Amino acid sequence: MQIRAIEEKIYRIAVPIPFPMKYVYCYLFQEEDGWSIVDTGFNYPEATEVWKKVFSELSIKPSSLQAIYVTHYHPDHSGLAGWMQKWSGAPVYISVTDGETFDLAFSDKKVMAARFGEICKENGVPEELMFDIQDKFEKMGEHVRPFPEFTFFEKDEIILGGDRWQVIHTPGHSDGMFCFYQQEKQLLLAADHILAKITPNIGLWPYGRENPLQDYLQSLEEISSLDVRCALPGHGDLILDLPKRINEIHLHHEQRLNEMYNLVIGGKTAFEVSREVFKERQLNSHQWRFAIAETLAHLEYLYFSGKITKSAGSNTTVYTAGSYVNGAGT
Numbered sequence: 001m002q003i004r005a006i007e008e009k010i011y012r013i014a015v016p017i018p019f020p021m022k023y024v025y026c027y028l029f030q031e032e033d034g035w036s037i038v039d040t041g042f043n044y045p046e047a048t049e050v051w052k053k054v055f056s057e058l059s060i061k062p063s064s065l066q067a068i069y070v071t072h073y074h075p076d077h078s079g080l081a082g083w084m085q086k087w088s089g090a091p092v093y094i095s096v097t098d099g100e101t102f103d104l105a106f107s108d109k110k111v112m113a114a115r116f117g118e119i120c121k122e123n124g125v126p127e128e129l130m131f132d133i134q135d136k137f138e139k140m141g142e143h144v145r146p147f148p149e150f151t152f153f154e155k156d157e158i159i160l161g162g163d164r165w166q167v168i169h170t171p172g173h174s175d176g177m178f179c180f181y182q183q184e185k186q187l188l189l190a191a192d193h194i195l196a197k198i199t200p201n202i203g204l205w206p207y208g209r210e211n212p213l214q215d216y217l218q219s220l221e222e223i224s225s226l227d228v229r230c231a232l233p234g235h236g237d238l239i240l241d242l243p244k245r246i247n248e249i250h251l252h253h254e255q256r257l258n259e260m261y262n263l264v265i266g267g268k269t270a271f272e273v274s275r276e277v278f279k280e281r282q283l284n285s286h287q288w289r290f291a292i293a294e295t296l297a298h299l300e301y302l303y304f305s306g307k308i309t310k311s312a313g314s315n316t317t318v319y320t321a322g323s324y325v326n327g328a329g330t
Contacts, residue, residue, distance in 0.1 A: 002050050003057060006232065007185070009161035011058070015041035015050050017076045021198075021235045024076045027189060028054070029161040034066040036160055037090075038180070038189060039234060040080035043143045047080060062088040068148075069158070071191035072177035073098040073105065075143050077234060082146035093153040095169070097176025102150070104207055106141035113137035115206035120292060124269030124316050132285040133292075153178075165189070170223065172216025173200045175208050179223065186229035193219065194245060196237040199252050203293025204300055213253065213301040220246055253298075260298050264308055267320040270295050 004012040009030040014023040027038040041047040055062065065088035070078045073094065081092045094102070105112040117134035125133070157164050158180065165180040170193045180189040192200045202216045209215055224246050231239035239245050256277070263273050274288075274295035283291055299319050302308045310319045 003054055006187075006230075010187075011054075012232065013050070013054055015080075016046045017042045018044060018046075019076070023235070025232070025234055025236075026077075027160075027232060028058075031066060031159070032162055034064040035060055036067045036069070037065065037084070038069045038160070039071055039077040039191065040068065040084050042076045043079035043083055043145065048083060051080070051084070064088075065090040067158075068092045069153070070094040070098070070148075070150075071179070071189075071234070072174040073102040074174060074192070075106070075140050077191070078102060078148075079144045082144065082148040085148045086146060091151045092148040094150050095176035095178060096152045096154065098174055099150045099152055099176070101175065101205075101207070102144070106144045106147070108141070110138045110141070112206050113140075116289070116293075119206060119296075120271075122312075122315065122317055123292065123296065124271035125288075125292065126271075129285060129288060133289045136286050137289060160189075168222065170219040171209060172202050172212055172219050175212070175215075181226055181228075183227070186227055188223070188226060188228045188231040188242070190223075190231040190233045190239070192234045193223065194231060194239060194242070194249065195233050195235050196239050196245065198236065199249055201290050201294055202253075202297050203290060204296035205293055211300055211304050213297045214304065217250070217253065220249065257298055257302060260295070261302055261307060261321050264299070264302075264319045265321040267318045269316055269318055270299055273299065273319070 002014050006012050011028040013026045013028055015026050016022065017024050024041050026041055029036040068081055068084055068090050070081050070092060085092050113134050116137055117130055120130040120133055155167055157166050163182050165182045168179045168181055170177050170179050173192045177191060177193060179191055179193050202213050204212055224243065228242045231242050233239060259277065260273055263276050270292060274291045277295060278291050303310055308319050308321050310317055
């Protein structure tokens with residue numbers, strides 16, 4: 001079923017994506033005199049057909065769409081924003097940071113893909129894989145066209161479904177991502193900040209913040225202070241015990257950091273580390289991009305924590321563990 005009523009005036013829309021997660025969950029809110037949408041999906045035919053069906057089943061005229069909010073720039077959330085804007089005429093809101101990153105990632109200049117290819121080379125990725133990763137990265141831009149005309153978004157609260165929702169900046173999964181919190185109903189629109197069964201990818205990306213895992217863990221702490229009855233994520237099941245899930249995610253990163261610390265005793269490149277960490281999985285080049293970025297985010301966290309060092313030898317960066325400290329992830 002594509003449409004699930006969360007409660008009155010809030011609908012959860014399952015929009016298909018051509019990735020293992022199968023769906024991105026977007027949220028549709030009925031306003032006093034129209035509708036609002038949070039996130040749009042990946043631009044390919046199956047997704048646009050779902051949105052047309054949803055609008056038909058709920059008797060929504062495209063022109064009644066008042067606002068489209070994009071929680072972060074990733075193409076499974078932003079890809080249909082331009083198409084939906086053309087269809088409805090609604091403004092598309094995004095953070096300043098992620099609006100700028102969207103352009104770096106998906107414009108014809110292909111700036112981010114080129115730089116990520118250089119990062120792969122600097123961190124020991126074999127040349128054939130490096131070029132394949134860069135090529136697939138460049139082609140992501142095909143799935144966010146037509147580009148939306150963004151309105152940069154800097155409010156502390158917005159109206160969704162007739163209620164006031166607090167806007168919370170949660171850097172980590174992307175530098176400019178935000179979540180929405182409705183205090184009276186104890187609802188958190190969590191986007192990809194917190195997922196029920198998998199951990200959100202936290203990667204070190206070109207032109208981004210230098211310690212994204214630190215940003216992410218701090219963002220988790222901010223969210224943990226909220227009184228949440230139900231979290232509405234961008235993928236997977238609803239989260240009904242948010243404190244438990246946050247604790248599980250903290251534990252995952254602590255274990256991953258300790259694993260990587262032990263792997264770089266004696267020195268390794270980020271690619272060598274990622275090959276060990278993800279050795280149980282057969283990764284394609286698209287998945288390797290995220291694996292390398294995630295490995296770098298963890299290694300840089302350890303580096304900034306003073307637990308490991310890094311050095312560039314023969315144009316390749318090598319990470320090396322220092323004196324062992326129990327709980328390298330804490």
